[in-house]
Amino acid sequence: MPTMTKDIHSMEDLFVHQLQSIYYAEKEIHKAMPKMASKTSDASLRAAVEEHLKETDTQIKRLEQVFKTMGKPPQAVPCATIDGLIKEAGDVVNHLKDKHLLDAALIAADQAVEHYEITCYGTLIAWARQLGRQPVVDLLEQTIREEKAMDKKLTAMAESKINRLAA
Ligand SMILES: [Fe+2]
Structure with a gap:
């Protein structure tokens, strides 16, 4: 049974x-x-997303390590926020015909996801620190660094090229 509030x-x-x-x-x-x-x-945008996909794989494994450290089995509970962000990204992307507008929209959608992840990990790190769980803090800090780096990379791509092509 998933943990209920x-x-x-x-x-x-x-x-x-x-x-x-x-x-x-x-x-x-x-x-x-x-x-x-x-x-x-856009080849560089595709490469960035594919690279972050590999990082996401590692991040999932890190979360499984955190569960283990907490003495809990890895268990997922539905998150309406991420369902909404993914649905919204799909709705926008599936309706855009212009490839440059599509790229600008893809970056915006991906950054919304990164920002959501950053807020979640920031909270988890603060709570783990409060609970005296330093190994958990260390694991999650690796992940939040990757999320912030991806966010920065997307901003740089948007501002250096993608937004100009879309305008
Ligand atoms: Fe991410």
Whole structure:
């Protein structure tokens, strides 16, 4: 049975719930990314998304390590936010015919996902630190660094080329 919010009675419960939610989110993102990569005609954007897909694979394994450290089985609980972000990305991308507009929209959609991940990991890191779980902090800090780097890379691509081509 997935942890329901009514089962949350401590910060550790809260942490595990958030962990289950980001575990679900990362897995859904992992499923959606190849489709997003296939939509762009920009080689560098496709390469960036494909590289981040590999990182996402590692991030999922890191989350499984965190579950293990917490003495819990890896379990995903649905996250409505990520479902919404992925659905919205699909809706926009599937209706855009112009390849440059499509690339600009893809970057925007991907950055929304990265920003959501950054907020989740930021919270998890703060709670793990409060709980005195330094090994968990160390694992999740590796992931948040990758998410921030991807966000920066996407900004650089948008500002150096993609937005100009779309305008
Ligand atoms: Fe990410």
